[in-house]
Structure formats: C-alpha cells, structure tokens
Amino acid sequence: MRRASFRDMNCSVAQSLEVLGEWWTLLIVRDAFFGVSRFEEFQSRLGIARNILATRLETLVEAGILERRVYEEARGRSDYVLTAKGRALWPVLTALRQWGDDWMVGEGNAPVEMVHRTCGARARAEMVCSHCGERLHGRDLKVVAGPGSDDPSLLRSPAPGLPGAD
Amino acid sequence: MRRASFRDMNCSVAQSLEVLGEWWTLLIVRDAFFGVSRFEEFQSRLGIARNILATRLETLVEAGILERRVYEEARGRSDYVLTAKGRALWPVLTALRQWGDDWMVGEGNAPVEMVHRTCGARARAEMVCSHCGERLHGRDLKVVAGPGSDDPSLLRSPAPGLPGAD
Numbered sequence: 001m002r003r004a005s006f007r008d009m010n011c012s013v014a015q016s017l018e019v020l021g022e023w024w025t026l027l028i029v030r031d032a033f034f035g036v037s038r039f040e041e042f043q044s045r046l047g048i049a050r051n052i053l054a055t056r057l058e059t060l061v062e063a064g065i066l067e068r069r070v071y072e073e074a075r076g077r078s079d080y081v082l083t084a085k086g087r088a089l090w091p092v093l094t095a096l097r098q099w100g101d102d103w104m105v106g107e108g109n110a111p112v113e114m115v116h117r118t119c120g121a122r123a124r125a126e127m128v129c130s131h132c133g134e135r136l137h138g139r140d141l142k143v144v145a146g147p148g149s150d151d152p153s154l155l156r157s158p159a160p161g162l163p164g165a166d
Numbered sequence: 167m168r169r170a171s172f173r174d175m176n177c178s179v180a181q182s183l184e185v186l187g188e189w190w191t192l193l194i195v196r197d198a199f200f201g202v203s204r205f206e207e208f209q210s211r212l213g214i215a216r217n218i219l220a221t222r223l224e225t226l227v228e229a230g231i232l233e234r235r236v237y238e239e240a241r242g243r244s245d246y247v248l249t250a251k252g253r254a255l256w257p258v259l260t261a262l263r264q265w266g267d268d269w270m271v272g273e274g275n276a277p278v279e280m281v282h283r284t285c286g287a288r289a290r291a292e293m294v295c296s297h298c299g300e301r302l303h304g305r306d307l308k309v310v311a312g313p314g315s316d317d318p319s320l321l322r323s324p325a326p327g328l329p330g331a332d
Contacts, residue, residue, distance in 0.1 A: 012266025
C-alpha cells in the first residue's frame with residue numbers, strides 16, 4: 001500500500017524509490033537480469049500472486065524500466081525485457097546483493113557470485129572515485145547541494161556529510 | 167502492507183529487501199547519513215505519519231541498522247544512529263542516487279552531489295572489479311552459484327548472466 005508519493009521530493013533516492021521502493025519490484029528486475037522475460041516464469045519463480053505481478057510489470061513498463069516485446073504476433077504473446085534504463089540498475093542490485101551477502105546471509109553463504117568475464121575472477125564490485133580513481137569509503141564522502149537543489153536545508157547545517165560512514 | 171516474507175528466499179537481494187524494501191526505510195537511512203538522529207527531525211523532514219515512523223525506526227533497530235542512543239538520561243530521551251551494518255549501506259544509497267540522477271531527475275538536475283574529500287573533486291562513484299581493478303560494465307558480469315546456493319535453477323540454464331546489461 002502506497003502511503004504517499006515521493007514524486008515531489010527533490011531527492012534522487014526518493015525519486016528512484018517512487019518506482020523501485022516496492023517489495024517485489026527489484027526482484028522482478030533481478031530476474032529480468034537473469035534473463036527471465038515471460039509472465040509465467042516470473043510468476044513461478046517469485047511465487048507472487050498473478051494480479052500483483054501484472055500490476056508490478058505494468059508499473060515497470062510505465063516507468064520505462066521494462067518494455068513489452070511481442071514474440072509471437074499470431075497468438076498475441078508478449079514478454080518483458082529490460083530497457084537501457086532498466087539495465088542501468090545493475091549497480092543498485094549489485095550494491096544491494098553485496099550488502100546482503102555481508103550483513104544478512106553472512107560470510108561463506110552467498111547464494112550467488114559474480115564472475116568478471118574480462119579477468120575471469122570471482123570478484124566483488126568496489127566503488128572508486130570517478131575523478132581520482134581511489135577506492136571510496138563512506139567516511140571520505142561529503143554531500144553537497146547539486147545544480148538541481150531547491151532546498152539546501154535537506155543537507156543540514158553546519159557540516160553535511162556521511163557521519164561515521166565506514 | 168507486506169504481502170509475503172522474503173526471509174526464506176535464498177537470495178541476498180531478497181534478504182536485503184526483507185528489511186529495506188519498504189517505501190520509507192531507505193529515506194530514513196538516507197537522513198541518518200545526513201546526521202539526522204531525532205524522531206522529531208525525521209518526522210518533519212519526511213512528512214511521515216508518527217506511527218509509521220515509529221514502526222519503521224523500530225524495524226531498523228531490530229534489524230541492527232540503527233541503534234537507539236540515550237542522549238539525556240534524566241529525561242529518558244534517546245535518538246537513533248547508524249550502526250556499522252547501517253553505515254555499510256552507503257554504496258546502496260549511492261548507486262540508487264546516481265541512477266535517480268541519470269534516469270529520474272535528468273542531467274543537470276541532481277539535487278545532491280558528492281565531494282570526495284581525498285581529492286576534493288565533485289565526483290561519482292564508479293564500480294570496479296575487486297580482482298583486476300578494471301571498470302565494471304554489466305555486460306561483462308556473469309552470475310554464478312555461490313557457496314550458499316541451494317537452488318542453482320535460480321540462475322537459469324544454459325547461460326546465466328546479465329543479458330544485454332550495459
């Protein structure tokens with residue numbers, strides 16, 4: 001049940017949650033990354049009620065994250081594939097998966113791992129600075145008003161930042 | 167309204183959504199990163215109903231993401247601060263914010279930017295491979311069963327991966 005719209009909050013996290021902040025949505029996107037495209041397969045993998053799945057898929061299509069693709073015109077069959085906007089979600093899923101590996105399922109229990117085809121290693125994704133290339137740590141990041149800021153008080157004074165972030 | 171529990175799904179994304187996959191939760195965590203700690207301030211910033219906020223804060227404390235800290239014992243006042251588990255969420259929030267900047271609010275409209283204290287630049291976080299250090303692209307990632315996998319069919323045969331990911 002949606003309790004409010006985040007659409008009017010001038011915050012990219014809130015805007016993203018406007019489409020993604022619903023229990024099933026990111027799992028549908030996860031399965032789309034695994035190559036799942038058909039309604040029946042989403043349904044059996046997720047064990048989700050059909051009406052809820054239909055609504056979520058429609059939301060994802062309207063948000064431009066999935067697109068409906070006709071694969072059998074004669075019988076009017078279509079399935080769902082990720083758009084560029086949807087494919088751009090892999091860092092979000094990766095960050096969420098790694099946090100879950102570390103803090104929810106615990107060491108040595110990762111259900112899924114990632115192989116980097118380029119080097120062939122089972123690897124993790126690490127965040128680096130786009131400017132200097134150094135490994136990022138939360139404690140080194142300071143949050144400042146961006147060009148689209150309309151409410152700098154969002155950042156709090158006097159020293160916005162990520163207090164105590166590791 | 168929770169429709170099902172994701173706790174039994176052997177997937178780190180689902181396990182993470184078990185605590186985080188609720189509309190307000192990540193915005194509370196976002197504000198905690200901004201240094202907000204008191205109930206009243208969360209409430210006024212988020213415009214969230216007090217009973218919902220109280221429930222969400224309790225969920226976050228139970229999940230070990232926030233901890234309650236007494237700041238004025240005589241009057242029994244306490245506030246909420248991020249634990250190590252909570253601070254470890256910054257890559258999730260960062261990935262989500264950047265996706266929102268790119269695909270929801272659009273170029274030049276980022277409400278918030280990040281300064282990397284180490285180099286002083288306004289920068290983005292980029293994901294690199296922990297093994298070879300190369301910039302990661304979704305298309306170069308292959309998902310494989312991990313040590314905790316109990317259902318390799320989750321990955322689908324024959325070629326699990328991130329089809330068409332950029």
